[in-house]
Amino acid sequence: MVALRTKRTNNEADEPSSPVLRFGADKPLKLDAGTLLSPFQIAYKTYGTLNDARSNAILVCHALTGDQHVASTNPVTGKPGWWEVLIGPGKIIDTSRFFVICSNVIGGCLGSTGPASTNPATGKPYGLDLPIITIRDMVRAQLMLVDHFGIEKLFSVLGGSMGGMQVLQWASSFPERVFSALPIATGARHSSQNIAFHEVGRQAVMADPDWHGGKYFEQGKRPEKGLAVARMAAHITYLSEAALHRKFGRNLQDREALTFGFDADFQIESYLRHQGMTFVDRFDANSYLYMTRAMDYFDLAADHGGRLADAFAGTKTRFCLVSFTSDWLFPTEESRSVVHALNAAGASVSFVEIETDRGHDAFLLDEPELFAAINGFIASAARARGLSA
């Protein structure tokens, strides 16, 4: 695998107490694209201890640009784990009680096989020669990891956004392996508008002359400008108009007056430039193409003859769906249609819509109502599973 940039460090060396582990399956991964991925590797982290009955495992699925560093310092950014507010000893997902697994998805760029990995056929990075990866492929790979642990049934699978898509895919493809499921700020398909935004981002990457048809590593280049623009556009969709107004309004950035030029006069411009610049330090451009494509292709109803309820036929999994009022990327209607389908399938399902102006990325923030919903759902599922408090 090609190292992304100087900021990237050796994960294991950085965190001896909580190392990134690597799993290499001894059989190939059958991809929806019709080919086999072999060999392949999953980078993952675990927190807590698997009990003797192997009944306390929680799989956390990350979003578009997330990673396995869910509950401990991210060695690439030096920031806390992306759900460290939620997961850890004594926290809502209490790792002194549960065994938490979080893996970097296939196609990603934090240690699992992705477009920056070496293609065994050429000895060079795959680039666009990596087959398209789907949400179902990601889940099939995670299943091999779960099998590797000898876990028959996951106590819970949870995640937001693209993580929520994986949760729904798990519950649909392997219902007997999932006791409870918590899909947050997600939907059973990617909408036309969402595909449109992703296409803008991909075109920004591909228009960067440093992209070189995806073979930029071989040229010693990276399409940083294109990727930064892609992230800037995408980042707007993770927030809400109300939150942007509240945080930035029309405030000027480090100046008293407009400059009558194209510098970042406004705070919001400066903020977006910052989001774009910091993103390219931690993410690979080709991975961004693959991750966005995986979300675009996701359509659980289409995989079941157009009837979403059939994706969950006969399920015994307990579900809790969560949406946010200001999320215009995955509006509440998307969650509600999953709830309707689960009701039609006779599933056990609860649903919470949380009032907030923080938009789609509210699931990554300290949202008391979100935490209360997760806490209540996990506690009730744990009682039903016979896991003592």
Ligand SMILES: CC(=O)SCCNC(=O)CCNC(=O)[C@H](O)C(C)(C)COP(=O)(O)OP(=O)(O)OC[C@H]1O[C@@H](n2cnc3c(N)ncnc32)[C@H](O)[C@@H]1OP(=O)(O)O
């Ligand atoms: C689910 C997973 O798997 S994790 C996914 C990967 N991670 C992410 O997507 C996180 C990136 N997303 C974000 O940071 C999102 O903005 C949020 C919504 C989650 C964070 O929200 P908040 O905590 O409210 O942070 P906020 O949006 O204000 O951004 C803070 C950053 O903007 C910077 N910033 C704020 N105002 C300005 C400004 N006027 N000019 C320049 N930079 C600014 C801050 O310095 C801070 O920078 P840092 O993150 O490098 O420290």
Ligand SMILES: N[C@@H](CCO)C(=O)O
């Ligand atoms: N902001 C998050 C969620 C996007 O859906 C991410 O980049 O993964």
